[in-house]
Amino acid sequence: MSILLRRHKRLMEQDSSLYKSQRDTLMILWQEIAEQFYPERADFTYQRIVGETFATNLDTSYPVLARRDLGNAFGSMLRPPAKEWFHIRKKNTQHDDSNETERKWLHNAEETQRRAMYDTESGFVRATKEADNDYAAFGQCAISSELATTPATGQILLHRCWHLRDMAWAENEFGAVSQIHRKWNPKARQLTGIFPKTASEHLKKLAKEDPFKEINCRHIIVPAHEYDDEGENKNWNGRPWVSVYLDLDHETVLEEVGIWNKHYVIPRWQTVSGSQYAYSPATVAALPDARLIQSMTYTLLAAGEKAVDPPLIGVAEAIKGGVEAFPGGFTAVDAVYDERLGEVVRPLHMGGEKYVPVGMEMMQDVRHMIAEAFYLNRLNLPDTSSSDMTAFEVSKRIEEFIRNALPLFEPMETDYNGALCEQDFDILLRNGAFGSPQEMPEGLRGQEVEFKFESPLNEAMDRIKGQQLLEAKGVAVEMEPLDPMALRMIDWRTGMRDALHGIGTPADWMVEDGDLDKIQEEEQNKAAMAELAQTVAAGSQVAQQVSQADLMAAQAEEAQAQVPLPEEEAALI
Numbered sequence: 402m403s404i405l406l407r408r409h410k411r412l413m414e415q416d417s418s419l420y421k422s423q424r425d426t427l428m429i430l431w432q433e434i435a436e437q438f439y440p441e442r443a444d445f446t447y448q449r450i451v452g453e454t455f456a457t458n459l460d461t462s463y464p465v466l467a468r469r470d471l472g473n474a475f476g477s478m479l480r481p482p483a484k485e486w487f488h489i490r491k492k493n494t495q496h497d498d499s500n501e502t503e504r505k506w507l508h509n510a511e512e513t514q515r516r517a518m519y520d521t522e523s524g525f526v527r528a529t530k531e532a533d534n535d536y537a538a539f540g541q542c543a544i545s546s547e548l549a550t551t552p553a554t555g556q557i558l559l560h561r562c563w564h565l566r567d568m569a570w571a572e573n574e575f576g577a578v579s580q581i582h583r584k585w586n587p588k589a590r591q592l593t594g595i596f597p598k599t600a601s602e603h604l605k606k607l608a609k610e611d612p613f614k615e616i617n618c619r620h621i622i623v624p625a626h627e628y629d630d631e632g633e634n635k636n637w638n639g640r641p642w643v644s645v646y647l648d649l650d651h652e653t654v655l656e657e658v659g660i661w662n663k664h665y666v667i668p669r670w671q672t673v674s675g676s677q678y679a680y681s682p683a684t685v686a687a688l689p690d691a692r693l694i695q696s697m698t699y700t701l702l703a704a705g706e707k708a709v710d711p712p713l714i715g716v717a718e719a720i721k722g723g724v725e726a727f728p729g730g731f732t733a734v735d736a737v738y739d740e741r742l743g744e745v746v747r748p749l750h751m752g753g754e755k756y757v758p759v760g761m762e763m764m765q766d767v768r769h770m771i772a773e774a775f776y777l778n779r780l781n782l783p784d785t786s787s788s789d790m791t792a793f794e795v796s797k798r799i800e801e802f803i804r805n806a807l808p809l810f811e812p813m814e815t816d817y818n819g820a821l822c823e824q825d826f827d828i829l830l831r832n833g834a835f836g837s838p839q840e841m842p843e844g845l846r847g848q849e850v851e852f853k854f855e856s857p858l859n860e861a862m863d864r865i866k867g868q869q870l871l872e873a874k875g876v877a878v879e880m881e882p883l884d885p886m887a888l889r890m891i892d893w894r895t896g897m898r899d900a901l902h903g904i905g906t907p908a909d910w911m912v913e914d915g916d917l918d919k920i921q922e923e924e925q926n927k928a929a930m931a932e933l934a935q936t937v938a939a940g941s942q943v944a945q946q947v948s949q950a951d952l953m954a955a956q957a958e959e960a961q962a963q964v965p966l967p968e969e970e971a972a973l974i
Contacts, residue, residue: 458695719734873891
């Protein structure tokens, strides 16, 4: 008996519309892209058999390697596991105005989230690895993050990447992903284990009789304000999203709860108006070249094979049996055949082998175009270590790298890394992973946070600050003879700090501004005390000299008084 209400049936009507009418042709495109660049994912329009051979339609692996290198670059450059690649700070603040207590809490939150994400059972590395390759090939991916409970380790922050074939979504009026649908085919025994209370009796019976039977299910995320509660006045506990699990085979609602986040993160690389699905600029540009290089490779392989093992031409009437052209073979020839008429069997050279070098040059050009399409020649920072390079030349090279890399890294930092980290932070915060809310500093309560990422793009932008500081210094020094206040127009301490951060100086090496003020005050006090001591010493020396002069004068008078007077002076006295 069906227990689906009207809102569930309306939801399934929307589900059918999203999967059928809007995605049929898209599946064909994704299948073609996968066959050319991502054979492991080439099961959009047909069901692959386990153990089926990959890439039987390909003659060269170069397009696959290009996609693989770009997918690997996303993780290695934007999420290096050996580096603290994300930092949490207050949102909408130009400079970090947090006090020591707030910074300590945010730092501890960073460490806690990093441990949760990189836990061995979290699946973060595996999910992002799969998602990176989907993102490179199809321009989008679908990752879920949730708090899950395992029998062995208890609660974990679980991450999973889902096949784009099973996903469908719609945009709201602002162009953001809102309603999300996922096809799900769990085994009967798995489904009853996940939903033991809401599973139908028929499903429970099936789980015993045929435990590995696949069940057609849906997981749907809907904005709470769009979900019709049919007069039940369910405000979903004030939560903005509703999560619905449906067993379509048995028309059963397995779960219907309000949640705080969308459960899924769907980064999109390049979107076009009129479609909620994105595209990969890499594969869009490289798809014609990928088709071309397969055809060229086949032709060149055939030409090379003909050059090494050419076809044969002979006189059929003079040959007894077949032509054995393999090593050690023997071909019987009629004894009465006159060799002056020509060889009975000879290789047929059509002259095509001379064009092989030209074909190799053309194929090398196509490889270069595919590498261009996948940004493989723009992923490395420019070398600025040469002592012969001027500051202006260094800054220009870094600016060129930023212009080339911006289309690659900018959407991933915001829609991919940023969205995933923010969702994980929200899940951990609401489940007490960062401690009691009462332990949170007052300045952070009710305050939104944002994530700052370390990437080659941000690193290059920060390096420019060092060059700007040197240029500012040069201008200020040149202008000082004309304006004595030129050197005082710039806050050199702030500029120096930004420049040191830009060249990658570790934060542990840096001295805080408050400590610098104390050091400066101590040095000023020492200088003042030294000046005072010098003044006192000088005064003491003068006083000593005066005292010695007075003493010498007194001694002179006393000595003079003791000297006997001549007889004439004594007579006068």
